[in-house]
Amino acid sequence: MSSTEFLTRRPIAHRGLHDERARRMENSPSAFEAACLRDFAIELDVQLSADNMAIVFHDETLDRLTDQTGPLAGRTAAELGRVKLGDTSDLIPTLAETFALIDGRVPVVVEMKDNGPRNIALAGAVAADLAGYAGPAAVMSFAHDLLSAFRDTDSAVPLGLTAEGIGTPAFVEHEKALAQSISFVSYHVKALPNPFVARVREELGLPVITWTVRTPEDVAATRDYADQMTFEGFDPDI
Template sequence: MDWLTARPIAHRGLHTASEGVIENMPSAFTAAIGGNYAIECDVQCSADGEAMVHHDGVLDRLTETTGPLGGRTVAELKRVDFRNTADRMLTLGELCDLVAGRVTLIVEIKHQRDAKSPLPKRVADVLSSYKGPVATMSFDPDQIATVREQAPNLVRGIVAERNFHPKDWGPMSGWERFRLAHLLHAPTSKPQFVSYRVADLPALAPTLARALFGIPLICWTVRTPEDRAQAEACKAQITFEGFRA
């Protein structure tokens, strides 16, 4: 899987908000392709079960609209105006058409509080027919297990950090946090790479995964020279933003 770590990974595309290039928007992805960077993006689920390219579960931070993304259909989300750009939200399929295999695409499936969400199955369905270098990943091992069941040939990874916060996950026992941080779910989720928080490196679990099983390590999110030095010391490919790698 050398293609996965061959190039630095532009976090949510190569975005510069002050120049009207907004994260997870077509302009940011076009800029990343122009720089020959791999692309990381996020997907959330629309009300009608489509994979939409957007990080937050709510629309307030980046758009002129408020409220949960998951309460709106694709058609409604397409009409949402973003601040500082004329770009519109993409479906995952539209992003695949835009990238068209020119650079590596890494799709993060955002954690869904509803265990019955159709999002991981929809992502697997869209990416199964994509011809370019692509992988999917998630903090949620259950979603990665679903992807493996739906599309066994689709490369999949796990995202992790030392601490899993209640604001993102809801109430969680100390054991469950420990399990996620140390990748103890790996026998069932079977990740093929690990994306770990750079501030939490070095960490035992991803180090052992690479040493024992050859599992590639990438890290998030590198924003400073210190972050980059830490990633290099741990031999991890960087997922970066705020500069050109």
């Protein structure tokens, strides 16, 4: 298997196989376990705690997904680990805890969220957790400085660009990311087809995954113009 073949083998569950009706919140241990049981790859998000630990959580603040308020970055990993996700028994996990749960059963795609001046620390924390993980994994980000910071860790884990947009200004910015020796691209499905994605696949031979696929039209666009989908809200096996 090539270094990135695991990215395209199976559909990728966006923030895990979450379903609030089944009490599985996004980016939760329950959503990750459900994805593993269905043999879906997992996409997840990471932010940095106050004590420089990689935390699996999408938002900058706790307000939307918990009964707490305020910035995630203002709390330590131990404090965050006592916060429930929604009205469930799941607690906010660290990236290391999440890797221990998944344990190589399915591929993991880690999206590093832009933490501004703390991006170097975030990239270092993610790389450190990956250094002790033997399962198939990849890392990606919208933020070019995060890509550069992760590359500077000398991690051998495949690195990808998360991107969106149509038009020359967007494509010029995306081309700059190619200098980071990226191994794949994750592109907004609503922006397909476009010349940048075509060049990445046809000229550079890199795989393209799409985000976030929710409709039959999104599925069709992925099949026509990309190599695998990051999905949400439906069962891609049906």
